Amino acid sequence: MNYDVVIIGVGVVGSAVALGLAQQGHKIAIVDKSSVPPNSPRHLSVNKKSSAFLDLLGVWDAVKPSSMPYSRIQAWDREGTGKVEFSAQDIGENNLGFIVKEGDLQKYLISSLEQLGVDIFWSKELINISDKGDLVEIILDDGKKLISSSLLGADGISSKVRELCNFQIKSWSYDQQAIVGQIDSDEKLDDVIRQSFTKYGPLALLPINSSQMTMIWSVDNKSLKDLSELDDDLFLEKLQLEFGGKTRNLKFSSQRFTFPLKHLTAVGFAKGRIAILGDAAHHVHPLAGLGLNSGLGDAESIVKLFSKYPAVKVETIFKQYSNERLPINIGLAAAMELFKRGFGNQNIWLKTIRNLTFKFVDNQQEIKNTFVKLATTL
Numbered sequence: 001m002n003y004d005v006v007i008i009g010v011g012v013v014g015s016a017v018a019l020g021l022a023q024q025g026h027k028i029a030i031v032d033k034s035s036v037p038p039n040s041p042r043h044l045s046v047n048k049k050s051s052a053f054l055d056l057l058g059v060w061d062a063v064k065p066s067s068m069p070y071s072r073i074q075a076w077d078r079e080g081t082g083k084v085e086f087s088a089q090d091i092g093e094n095n096l097g098f099i100v101k102e103g104d105l106q107k108y109l110i111s112s113l114e115q116l117g118v119d120i121f122w123s124k125e126l127i128n129i130s131d132k133g134d135l136v137e138i139i140l141d142d143g144k145k146l147i148s149s150s151l152l153g154a155d156g157i158s159s160k161v162r163e164l165c166n167f168q169i170k171s172w173s174y175d176q177q178a179i180v181g182q183i184d185s186d187e188k189l190d191d192v193i194r195q196s197f198t199k200y201g202p203l204a205l206l207p208i209n210s211s212q213m214t215m216i217w218s219v220d221n222k223s224l225k226d227l228s229e230l231d232d233d234l235f236l237e238k239l240q241l242e243f244g245g246k247t248r249n250l251k252f253s254s255q256r257f258t259f260p261l262k263h264l265t266a267v268g269f270a271k272g273r274i275a276i277l278g279d280a281a282h283h284v285h286p287l288a289g290l291g292l293n294s295g296l297g298d299a300e301s302i303v304k305l306f307s308k309y310p311a312v313k314v315e316t317i318f319k320q321y322s323n324e325r326l327p328i329n330i331g332l333a334a335a336m337e338l339f340k341r342g343f344g345n346q347n348i349w350l351k352t353i354r355n356l357t358f359k360f361v362d363n364q365q366e367i368k369n370t371f372v373k374l375a376t377t378l
């Protein structure tokens, strides 16, 4: 069977790009090593640009009712007095974005792919790629061979497409692990994302509905053991103490999971008829909640370029995609690095400067509006 585009990875980014291209009439196959369609319980923040793209794909109306809009982001330095608040009102909007269950995004994207008759290969792992110049052969672990005019790797942070095609990368560990979990509150939650920069690392609480929050605490490796060994009650006591803002009677409603955090950026996102996108191409610290948003930005860029050029110009499309998205993702990576280093450092002068910067930025509406616009249009 010959395809116009084969996509490896039925994550949110892979299924979004597959849907956009299938809707344009391209013959698409999508492959994932998972045995069942994913239904991830994780909650992620989705910005306005991403929700507009999901709307264009026809899935936003289905996802929106179970999402939680947020209208403000508050961040403060737990070890000082600096704080900053970003508000939708300041830019004349009702909200800054939405907290969405990843599993809901996956469910509606995959069912739309099925309705369009896209070939989805579950339980199939990519093991080899052969670039024949005018087409690409994709070999799966059961020996099946897919022949395609082009290949997209949306296969996540440990991308096999990236490895097999020798995309060069720059990568380093943040020396932190993210502890994530879902927390119930017995009081009504408001629509505010709160983040405290604690001595262990940034601690974010995102409301996912009026009584539940998702917690992402990025903890330095050296302190991980101290926190991981605490039982739920002691962990929540520590969280309340370190959070410093207003928290309520809290109880975990999920297990706590831990993810190692690292930075990764490919030096280029395209090689001839093969391109990578989403976490396969770039992965940043979760402190700004922008990784999926920038992956959806990649998917949107590719979908738009396919509508602009004839499909035979796929090498031009991928080159232009890489030129468009690489600088944006490098800028995002640099900003995250600055935050991570600025807040990870206990030097008294740096602490003073970061508190003064927080206070300064909080009083500069123009700067805050620029930050918000950048974060919502990535």
Ligand SMILES: Cc1cc2nc3c(=O)[nH]c(=O)nc-3n(C[C@H](O)[C@H](O)[C@H](O)COP(=O)(O)OP(=O)(O)OC[C@H]3O[C@@H](n4cnc5c(N)ncnc54)[C@H](O)[C@@H]3O)c2cc1C
Residues within 6 Å of the ligand: 008, 009, 010, 011, 012, 013, 014, 031, 032, 033, 034, 038, 043, 044, 045, 046, 124, 125, 126, 127, 154, 155, 156, 157, 158, 159, 160, 178, 180, 216, 259, 277, 278, 279, 280, 286, 288, 289, 290, 291, 292, 293, 294, 295
């Ligand atoms: C703690 C934490 C919190 C986060 N919070 C946010 C947030 O609030 N907002 C936000 O925008 N981002 C957030 N992110 C980032 C976001 O989770 C990722 O950027 C995003 O999920 C990546 O999606 P993806 O589709 O590119 O990759 P993935 O979701 O990793 O999908 C890759 C798919 O490829 C498949 N695959 C892999 N290898 C193969 C192979 N060889 N053959 C076949 N299939 C294969 C996998 O099974 C998987 O289904 C967070 C990240 C972390 C760690």
